Amino acid sequence: MNEFSFKKLLLTISCSLGICLFLVSTILLFNLSSAPETIVTGMYNDMYTSLSSGEKNDYITYIIDDINNKGRTEVFDNFKKMENNFYNNYGDKAPFSYFEYWGLAGLYISGISKMFVEIYYPTIIIGLFLGLIIYFVFVKKSNYKQLLKELIISFLLLIILLVVIRFLYSTIGNLIYLKSNENNLFNNITFENNYIINYPLIIFIFLGVFIISLLINYFYKLYITKKLNNELK
Amino acid sequence: MKLEILIDNNVKEPFITIHTNKVDDNINKLQDKILKLINNKDELLAYLNYETYIIKINDIMSIYSKDKNNYIKVNNKEYIIKETLYSLEEILPDNFIRISNSCIVNVEFIKCFNTSIVGKIIVIMKNGDNLVVSRSRTRIIINYLKERRLKQ
Numbered sequence: 321m322n323e324f325s326f327k328k329l330l331l332t333i334s335c336s337l338g339i340c341l342f343l344v345s346t347i348l349l350f351n352l353s354s355a356p357e358t359i360v361t362g363m364y365n366d367m368y369t370s371l372s373s374g375e376k377n378d379y380i381t382y383i384i385d386d387i388n389n390k391g392r393t394e395v396f397d398n399f400k401k402m403e404n405n406f407y408n409n410y411g412d413k414a415p416f417s418y419f420e421y422w423g424l425a426g427l428y429i430s431g432i433s434k435m436f437v438e439i440y441y442p443t444i445i446i447g448l449f450l451g452l453i454i455y456f457v458f459v460k461k462s463n464y465k466q467l468l469k470e471l472i473i474s475f476l477l478l479i480i481l482l483v484v485i486r487f488l489y490s491t492i493g494n495l496i497y498l499k500s501n502e503n504n505l506f507n508n509i510t511f512e513n514n515y516i517i518n519y520p521l522i523i524f525i526f527l528g529v530f531i532i533s534l535l536i537n538y539f540y541k542l543y544i545t546k547k548l549n550n551e552l553k
Numbered sequence: 554m555k556l557e558i559l560i561d562n563n564v565k566e567p568f569i570t571i572h573t574n575k576v577d578d579n580i581n582k583l584q585d586k587i588l589k590l591i592n593n594k595d596e597l598l599a600y601l602n603y604e605t606y607i608i609k610i611n612d613i614m615s616i617y618s619k620d621k622n623n624y625i626k627v628n629n630k631e632y633i634i635k636e637t638l639y640s641l642e643e644i645l646p647d648n649f650i651r652i653s654n655s656c657i658v659n660v661e662f663i664k665c666f667n668t669s670i671v672g673k674i675i676v677i678m679k680n681g682d683n684l685v686v687s688r689s690r691t692r693i694i695i696n697y698l699k700e701r702r703l704k705q
């Protein structure tokens with residue numbers, strides 16, 4: 321086993337991170353440049369479907385927030401007024417209606433940025449993990465069995481933690497939420513929409529559990545080492 | 554416990570007999586120690602670059618297996634030996650302790666213990682070698698060192 325070197329660790333992590341980001345960027349840019357029309361059309365259709373079905377989603381929240389959280393009927397009235405003004409100003413020259421224009425712009429920006437965040441965020445995490453594993457297994461030549469054991473233990477801890485969180489949310493959290501939100505605008509929304517643990521949060525929890533288990537193990541070993549050194553004297 | 558030595562001119566090879574009414578832990582320990590003393594070797598045959606060397610056991614820093622061979626380390630030189638770690642464990646003196654499945658160290662050559670960044674206990678030898686202590690052996694080593702300290 322080689323000695324620990326911070327420089328080598330940083331170098332390995334930055335290399336793996338660089339490779340991961342490069343690969344993902346290449347894939348992402350290729351997809352974006354080849355199919356922008358599909359994305360925009362998809363979002364455009366999605367917006368109309370959401371409005372007509374009355375289904376709550378991010379795009380409607382975005383539009384509603386934009387006009388100071390007014391009621392659903394007020395939102396439609398406002399849109400109608402704004403649309404009429406837009407037609408009065410531009411007439412047949414307008415490529416889209418006022419509502420469609422801003423809605424589409426908003427959708428496009430939030431959709432693209434969301435896509436970037438959702439793709440780059442896990443990429444960075446994967447790059448970091450890969451770097452750490454490559455360093456400890458191939459550069460530092462640590463015992464890979466030990467690493468594997470610790471990963472399995474932390475994964476089990478993660479599952480326990482997720483079960484506990486889910487239990488707390490579905491029992492205590494649900495009761496508190498229902499009591500405190502009786503006059504909420506989105507009263508028809510079920511609580512389930514709010515407690516689904518999304519992908520980045522899972523990675524956060526995983527990282528947290530992994531780091532905590534490593535720290536516990538490390539401090540225990542420090543205590544044992546101290547005991548061994550005392551006996552050796 | 555009484556110790557009696559009988560001198561008999563007819564005996565060609567000395568032998569030891571223990572008289573007891575039952576075999577307990579103390580008797581077993583005594584038996585092990587006597588056997589260790591009887592089998593105790595001071596020297597070991599080792600090989601380096603097709604040459605054979607006679608190495609004093611107390612000069613050995615560590616004994617380990619690597620790439621299907623067994624080695625001893627003496628004065629920063631690595632010699633191959635034919636004995637297995639298991640067989641050596643039986644004949645080595647008390648200052649040797651097994652720290653993992655593949656390594657035995659001479660306590661006299663231990664500088665200190667340390668913890669690695671991944672939470673492993675490492676033995677740092679006086680020549681600078683770092684050897685990993687296996688998790689299952691930690692408690693045995695602590696007890697061994699405690700006993701050793703009490704004896705001194």
